[in-house]
Amino acid sequence: MKLIESRGAAWAAFALVITVLILQFCLGPEPWWTFLGVFMAFMMTFFHLLATYMSRAKAISRQLDFWAMIFGVLTVVSIIGIYIAESAIYDL
Numbered sequence: 001m002k003l004i005e006s007r008g009a010a011w012a013a014f015a016l017v018i019t020v021l022i023l024q025f026c027l028g029p030e031p032w033w034t035f036l037g038v039f040m041a042f043m044m045t046f047f048h049l050l051a052t053y054m055s056r057a058k059a060i061s062r063q064l065d066f067w068a069m070i071f072g073v074l075t076v077v078s079i080i081g082i083y084i085a086e087s088a089i090y091d092l
Helices: 007-026 032-053 058-090
Strands: none
Touching (some): 007 032
């Protein structure tokens, strides 16, 4: 069994994203747009977790993994966008 098909690894990634989300909330008041990166990461791990549980339905599993990949790309893009926006706003 490959690591990417492992339900345990999918749950671990999902738990890590939830932990990061909770820590980001605990750090203090942030503008709403700073949560976009964590939201995209949450959606990526959630879709991949669903895909691991739907592995018997190959077409559905592939579609869910495709959307997980899309959200993964959007995670990277949003983190870069948040960095650029904060650099412009806070003059880092």
